[in-house]
Amino acid sequence: MMAVFDAVEYNHHTLLEAMNQSPDEEIEVLNLNGQRYLGCGWKNHKSLILHGTVGNNLGAFCEGPTILLYGNGQEGVGNTMSAGEIIVHGRVGDIAGYSMRGGSLYIRDDAGYRLGIHMKAYQDKSPLIVVGGRSGAFLGEYMAGGTIIILGLNDPGFSPIGPYCGTGMYAGEIWLRGEVPSNHVADNIKAEVFQEKARLEVIMPHLQRFAACFGYDMSIILDKPFTRLTVVDKRIFSRLYTGFAG
Amino acid sequence: MKIQSNSEYCLGCGLCRIYCAAAHDGYNGSVIRAFKKGTPQARAGLIEHQQQSWINTCRHCQDAPCINACITGALQKNNEGIVFIDGQRCVGCLTCVMVCPFGHIQPSLDFSRAVKCDLCRDLAEAPVCVSHCPNGALRLIEEV
């Protein structure tokens, strides 16, 4: 059974309450207009199909649900998410995937600042973010694990990332479609350009999933080389301090 | 009664042995006097094995092999279940040492007799190893 809610009939809190009380495994919400915290803290495997523009912290702290958004997300999509899948047919605001520990986030268009900040892997969990468009500044700041892929499919003339990419990053991988201006990347980051498709083996399933979600042709996605950004020194702060008993 | 040694919290510091030594052989518990004036002997060994440590003290077995093997009747069990050596009767044959599967009973320093844990039965309070363990790794189990 699928429950269908029309967001126009609910305020902020009543919508959340109604959704929480619904026993259905699939919930569809129409006409969203800025309602926050949808799917927040959910620990289940429900499906949420959302239409319209959601408010902040979509799927924050969640562990398991599948969220399909036909529209734009705002700030904090997938904030501190542990597991599940969020697919956004549109763009998202800042700090999407903040401190994400698992699950995946597919964004058709652009993402804002600090995408994937402090993402981290844990045991068999490795968080994933794929962005079809571009991302803002400070991509992958403090990143400690997982994978971020930025495809830059919509604006072929521009860099897919903003400045200060990978600042304070100490683990994980960022993959960028195309060759990237080095002045956008933090000092501690090593950029490798892979021309051959064979080298893309590890991200290929993610690219295929992205193409399937949003109806892209793989040949368009693969028409450029990919640049992989990784960390040179994992312990960048190890020489910063002098222990002093005082 | 017996002392239970919890190696999870045993630090291997050896204070149990020091206080044990000072409590026996007439030193009356003064560590400085015992070690500066005499050659005190601890009744229990400290075992350090693969990063773990514990005190190798007497289990005060119910069918104590040492009591049954003692040729002089010096090894006895009192009505609290404490296995002890009557120093007057011991001739130092060390048969008890030979049959203690835990290796707890040891010869005295001059090999003239055997010594073992007597749970400080002459003291009113808990055995000194228990009361001086800095980390609560030793406990006196009361049930007989």
Add this chain to the structure above:
Amino acid sequence: MKYLIIGSCIAAAGAVEGIRSIDPEGEITVIDGEQRGCYSRPLISYYLTGRRTSSQLDYRPADFFAQQRVRIIPGRAASIDVICKQVLLQDGTGLEYDRLLLATGASPVIPPIPGITQSWVNTFYTWQDAEEISAQTAAKGTAVVLGSGLIGLKAAEALHHMGMKVVMVEKQSHILPRLLSPRSAAAVGGHLQRHGLKVVTGHEVVAVGNHEVAVDDGSSIAADLLIIAVGTRPNQDLAREAGLQTDRGIIVDCHLRTSDPHIWAAGDVIESRHIVRGTDEVMALLPLAHREGFIAGLNMAGSRTRYPGGIFLNAVHILGMHIITAGDPETTGSILRWQEGERCLELTMQGQNLHRYIAINIPGISGPLTALIERQVKIPESEWFKFLRNPAIANLPAAYWAEVRRWQDDGSLRCG
């Protein structure tokens, strides 16, 4: 239930404790042939030198039998009527039983040497032997000790302490032949010689004259006292005459029952299972006698407790030297050795099993080694090599500590 025990020594005491742990009511009668109660034979050398008084020879407190409500009948058993379940004493008294224990012990072997029955020749086995010797040693002359087993050694030490000049004569090629390897025996022999004891090995006494002993190399030794200590033999005549199965000792099953279903036997008189060797042996050892007695007692009172067998084990203290050995004295395995001055440790391995150890002046380590032999815990030689770098309890192989944990977990050693 009427329990009857022939013999009053260690096995008897164990049996009384075993019976009473199950049956507090049954009537227990002990026939005490020596009329001395339960005393410890190994202490007679200390009695001889005066280090122990007569009452200090007791293995259990003087009121032990009374405490356990045991009737003591002085006298010696003459025969057993297994049909009527009755024991006849030498004085003609008949004692009926429901369950009988033979704890008749052993007696010293008197070798068939001409002249050996003279009055200056003594055995050294009972408190009476000690008293008789004591009466003869006022002169402080020379004593010859025949045999260098434990009894001979302790006799020699006692006589040495009493100021006598002592000569030991051992037929075998080295002293303590049943306990030591030739190499360790040499160390012990050297120690005895340094203390002034004379040791003659590889020779036997062929005749005994008037205060003179003739040796097979033609020499003779003038002596004031001759002690015979060439071994003991089970007192199994009663059993044999009653038709029980016997061999070198009384034959018992794993519950220490004889071939008669109402009769058990324990102590120095039986053949029992040697754990390491897997054969039945006469093992006249105090700790085993108690354990056998105790288990026989349990079974007489209705239990079905298995006697697991034992191993040879000896702790002897001679002129300041501590010798502890346990296991199979005739083992032929590979020998691992550690030595530091007067201290040495010798381990004999058969594959991964420890079959024997000899510890000289390093007694503290012996208990766990005994346990490892008794339980036949498998430990590779390489582990023992590591241990022998510094043979202390803390350095015992990990398998030992696993074994200790197991005893505690499975309750095979019940701790108080």
Add this chain to the structure above:
Amino acid sequence: MSLSMLTPAFTVERNQDRCIGCGVCVKQCGNSVHHKDEDGFMWVIDKNCVGCHRCAVLCPTQALAIKEFPAALRPNSYWSTSSLREIYAQAETGGVLLTGMGNPRPFRSYFDHLLLNASQVTNPSIDPLREPMELGTYLGSQVSSLGEREKPLLKLDMPIMFSAMSYGAVSLNVQKSLARAAREKGTFWNTGEGGLHSDLQEYAASTIVQVASGRFGVNPDYLNQAAAVEIKIGQGAKPGIGGHLPGEKVSADVARTRMIPAWSDAISPAPHHDVYSIEDLAQLIETLKVATNFEKPISVKVAAVHNISAIASGMVRAGADIVAIDGFRGATGAAPMRIRDNIGIPIEIAIAQVDQRMRDEGIRDQASLVAAGGIRNSADVVKILALGADAVYIGTAALIALGCHLCHTCFTGRCNWGIATTEAQLSKRLNPELGAVRAANLLQAWEHEIKEMMGGMGINAVDSLRGNRLMLKGIGLEQHELDLLGITAAGY
């Protein structure tokens, strides 16, 4: 650099008349100060000594004395010895000075300039041993209107809780000790930002879980099993900067609890990057309320800084049920020394100001106020409650109860008392059974003392003490300080 100009901080003196050569000191020193040769000769390396006193406390003959190293530099009341030492250290390494525990500088302690009142004639004092005395209190928003969802509250049997100290910064045995003591005494302990270890889940009902910028160990289960959730914005020892647990301390078990890979650095950014404003804070608070189905009070912890009363007011308006303020004496496992020693304000002034501001704005009942940072004894507790706090957090005092000797070297991870370490061989030095007893004893002792002081004032419920500044007088304070604290001088 071969030459170090740093002379040892301490010297270890061994009284040979007392030393029995037992070697306990050698085994107990994790810093390799004590050594014993094969022949029994004992010697020390002074420069390794941090002054933790482990050896001196365990020495069975009291043969050891730890003294300040007598390197008498020419006295200079401006260029102190420590100023010189700090420069020598930095000149050698070029590093930011990293240190542990709380601010040791001789700033004025307002606690020490406050005096309590007692009843004489005009009203009766109360004997707490014979008459009822209520130390219990509730934390959370006390405001509710008809039809509104019931607001969750934390019920405390006494107004003292254990501060946030994460597993990793402290050993698991510290947390076990505090959790047990908290449960036994009807109060709460706080996980810090290191996750909740599986061994401690049985204490969840006595646990406040923290959500800090690194979000370590945070998932729906973590949030929902706790009694309350605390958003950590800042801490008194290092206002304005983040946390950094070096990879060396991230053992497999710490990593499991934090849900990060083992032996990797665990960095908490200075800000929560989803909180750049009061409005953003309101959003994070609400997110956590939604995630916990509005069943948990949400606390927000900040460091006491210059405009704290405005910040706290904003926090209350953002929906915080509990406002926790950590003063500049608050401690830490590791902080840059300059930050620790120069940033923030005293908790006494912060609480007085925040309480007053909340009253003035009519929002005092919307949130409870918890004071932290430098509470040393029960009198400090009574004074801070009278200045306006509902309850206190104690951290340093709790660690001292467990054996901490304030050697300020937590950052090494080699704590000889088994407190600030994750090394198994050191952690085991703190038996949580004993630790729990010691921590509970401390709470019990303070509880009695607080009752005594309250009884003397004629107050029989801690709620009547809260904000009761008539019970406080200042001594040796300037008028502007009295005004800040909202009290009058002794004698008035």
